[in-house]
Amino acid sequence: MVAADPRRAIPSTDRLLALPEVQATKTRLAPHVIRRVITEAQNDARHGELAPDDVAPTIINRLSALSPTRLSSVLNATGVIIHTNLGRAPLSDAAREALMTAAGYVDLELDLRDGKRSKRGMWAKAALLSAVPDAEDALVVNNGAAALSLATTVLSVALDMPEMVISRGELVEIGAGFRLPDLMVSTGVELVEVGMTNRTNLDDYRNAITERTGAILKVHPSNYWIGGFNSAVEIKELAQLAHEHNLPLIVDVGSGLVDADDVLTDEPTMSAALRDGADVVIASGDKLLGGPQAGILLGKTEIIQRLAKHPLARAFRADKFTLAALEATLNSPSTPIHDALHADSKSLRERSERVAQELGAEVVAHDGRVGGGGGAGVPLPGWAISLPESYASALRTGSPAILPRVADGRCLVDLRCVPAEQDKILMVRLREVANEVAS
Ligand SMILES: *Cc1c(COP(=O)(O)O)cnc(C)c1O
Numbered sequence: 001m002v003a004a005d006p007r008r009a010i011p012s013t014d015r016l017l018a019l020p021e022v023q024a025t026k027t028r029l030a031p032h033v034i035r036r037v038i039t040e041a042q043n044d045a046r047h048g049e050l051a052p053d054d055v056a057p058t059i060i061n062r063l064s065a066l067s068p069t070r071l072s073s074v075l076n077a078t079g080v081i082i083h084t085n086l087g088r089a090p091l092s093d094a095a096r097e098a099l100m101t102a103a104g105y106v107d108l109e110l111d112l113r114d115g116k117r118s119k120r121g122m123w124a125k126a127a128l129l130s131a132v133p134d135a136e137d138a139l140v141v142n143n144g145a146a147a148l149s150l151a152t153t154v155l156s157v158a159l160d161m162p163e164m165v166i167s168r169g170e171l172v173e174i175g176a177g178f179r180l181p182d183l184m185v186s187t188g189v190e191l192v193e194v195g196m197t198n199r200t201n202l203d204d205y206r207n208a209i210t211e212r213t214g215a216i217l218k219v220h221p222s223n224y225w226i227g228g229f230n231s232a233v234e235i236k237e238l239a240q241l242a243h244e245h246n247l248p249l250i251v252d253v254g255s256g257l258v259d260a261d262d263v264l265t266d267e268p269t270m271s272a273a274l275r276d277g278a279d280v281v282i283a284s285g286d287k288l289l290g291g292p293q294a295g296i297l298l299g300k301t302e303i304i305q306r307l308a309k310h311p312l313a314r315a316f317r318a319d320k321f322t323l324a325a326l327e328a329t330l331n332s333p334s335t336p337i338h339d340a341l342h343a344d345s346k347s348l349r350e351r352s353e354r355v356a357q358e359l360g361a362e363v364v365a366h367d368g369r370v371g372g373g374g375g376a377g378v379p380l381p382g383w384a385i386s387l388p389e390s391y392a393s394a395l396r397t398g399s400p401a402i403l404p405r406v407a408d409g410r411c412l413v414d415l416r417c418v419p420a421e422q423d424k425i426l427m428v429r430l431r432e433v434a435n436e437v438a439s
């Protein structure tokens with residue numbers, strides 16, 4: 001007699017779907033998700049990777065571990081404050097609450113007093129103008145790149161004056177493979193590069209202006225800096241030159257700092273750029289501003305209104321979540337980004353020592369970084385718990401996921417960007433990993 005093929009013992013889809021535990025997940029997961037989990041387990045069994053008897057319990061386990069989104073929250077233990085791979089700025093409690101409110105029906109374009117249509121985004125705009133009184137008007141779009149595309153299109157290309165003068169030192173790649181000049185050229189702009197990589201002077205700009213020039217553009221080279229023999233032209237002088245020629249000066253400050261910050265003394269601010277004469281200032285919402293992803297345009301009413309009326313403004317328009325979270329960020333006292341930037345080295349050390357003691361680990365000096373789009377090269381003195389490198393992958397793949405920094409063969413856990421109330425959770429997880437590694 002031939003032994004029965006064990007694969008014939010794999011439970012059928014109908015039988016698996018009928019299990020009460022599987023039925024119960026129907027309130028949490030869509031039918032296609034449940035079916036996919038079932039099919040995958042059946043396939044595992046067909047390939048001999050799972051015993052037929054284990055199919056049902058495996059499905060029940062896998063379903064209980066699934067949630068409708070695969071994004072996981074991560075404890076940022078890298079010391080890098082604006083971490084692009086971790087979604088840049090974490091939001092303040094106020095902004096998170098605003099997102100929950102915005103998730104339902106909201107008075108986005110409705111005046112509840114008279115029941116008539118109102119202006120979308122008016123509260124975010126009011127918050128911007130209140131935070132940055134130097135701006136006459138404001139417009140919020142999807143992100144900084146959209147803001148820059150809109151400004152270059154409306155102020156230059158659409159007027160048939162496609163030339164835009166920019167310093168060679170400001171032709172930057174701001175993220176992996178994302179080069180700002182490529183973006184601008186894609187809108188139809190002809191970039192007129194002036195000066196040298198390290199030095200550009202006012203005459204370089206002046207000599208490049210023709211009747212085809214639409215605007216002068218100044219871009220903050222957010223992620224690198226030039227030392228040594230270098231000079232750039234200040235916004236004040238550029239504004240004067242632009243206005244002598246009846247041209248607008250567009251300034252992309254990148255990081256969205258509202259006012260001067262004592263930790264980042266060289267970082268441009270939206271307020272100062274406007275005071276110095278910029279006609280339009282562009283910034284991202286989710287860098288140093290500490291809000292949601294957004295492109296912020298501030299400046300003269302006449303120009304901002306022209307930008308707002310262009311058809312592209314509709315394509316770039318911010319959604320209700322962005323508007324709600326941005327307004328809440330601007331109207332509340334602090335953000336996690338600000339707190340991490342100003343974290344006190346002494347209390348960081350105490351927190352680190354407390355965690356390290358539990359593990360018998362050492363605390364070492366470790367500089368934090370601002371990260372994406374600001375404070376390039378500015379070290380933020382702090383501390384890290386130094387652990388064997390092998391901890392890193394266990395921390396990343398565990399629950400909660402923890403991203404440490406790996407450097408010089410060590411796994412460094414920096415608490416700068418970890419909310420203090422999460423220290424306990426982090427410590428428990430570190431202890432678990434220490435046990436796993438030891439066994
Ligand atoms: C980050 C940055 C941008 C792009 O902003 P996003 O919000 O990422 O689209 C543009 N210009 C500068 C100078 C930047 O630093």
